[in-house]
Amino acid sequence: xxxxxxxxxxxxxxxxxxxxxxxxxxxxxxxxxxxxxxxxxxxxxxxxxxxxxxxxxxxxxxxxxxxxxxxxxxxxxxxxxxxxxxxxxxxxxxxxxxxxxxxxxxxxxxxxxxxxxxxxxxxxxxxxxxxxxxxxxxxxxxxxxxxxxx
Numbered sequence: 479x480x481x482x483x484x485x486x487x488x489x490x491x492x493x494x495x496x497x498x499x500x501x502x503x504x505x506x507x508x509x510x511x512x513x514x515x516x517x518x519x520x521x522x523x524x525x526x527x528x529x530x531x532x533x534x535x536x537x538x539x540x541x542x543x544x545x546x547x548x549x550x551x552x553x554x555x556x557x558x559x560x561x562x563x564x565x566x567x568x569x570x571x572x573x574x575x576x577x578x579x580x581x582x583x584x585x586x587x588x589x590x591x592x593x594x595x596x597x598x599x600x601x602x603x604x605x606x607x608x609x610x611x612x613x614x615x616x617x618x619x620x621x622x623x624x625x626x627x628x
Contacts, residue, residue, distance in 0.1 A: 487537065487544035488571070492609050495549035497589060499536055501608055505584040506573055508538035508545060518552075527553050545571070560610060570604070570612035578603065578617050 492498040502508045513536050522529040532552030538545045563569050575581045578600055582592050590613075591606040605613050 487546045488568075489546045489548050490609070490611055491548045491550065491555055493549075493555055494608070495534060495536060495547060497608050498547050498549075499538075501585075501588045501590060502538050502545065502547070504588045505581065505590060506540060506575075506613075508540045510536060511539045511544070512537040540573075561612070563612070570614050572614040572616060574619055575615050575617060578615060581615055 490498075499510065503510065513534070516531070516533040516535060518529040518531045518533075521527070521531045521533050525531070525533075527550070530552035531550055534549045534551060536547040536549075538547065561567075561569065582603070582605070585592055585605045589608040593604045593606065596602075596604040600617055602614065602616050605615060607613060
């Protein structure tokens, strides 16, 4: 007998929690569903970050998707080179939007960056959130036949 597996959330470390909250709620209509201050002892052990950590997390929801914004008040963020799309690991978040140009304006207004050179007509484009996280915006998408099929 196998145990059920349910995707809980995706974590995203951010430099400025208020700015990121404004960006994700304003640009893409996420809603704040929970906030917590995590205790240093357990957080340090779980995440492998030396204490003090000072983690404050904000959980945002859009439909069934939960995005956790992680802000490390004491541990801070480690500087890393810009991720590229063919680097191992998670590369981007993809969102389906109704009006691409309206969303791009909201992204710009809320501190994001529009990567204009990635635009494919009115179908797709990549943007960066204020912390450099890639977000793919699509105006339509058909699921491959094997997704959601029995």
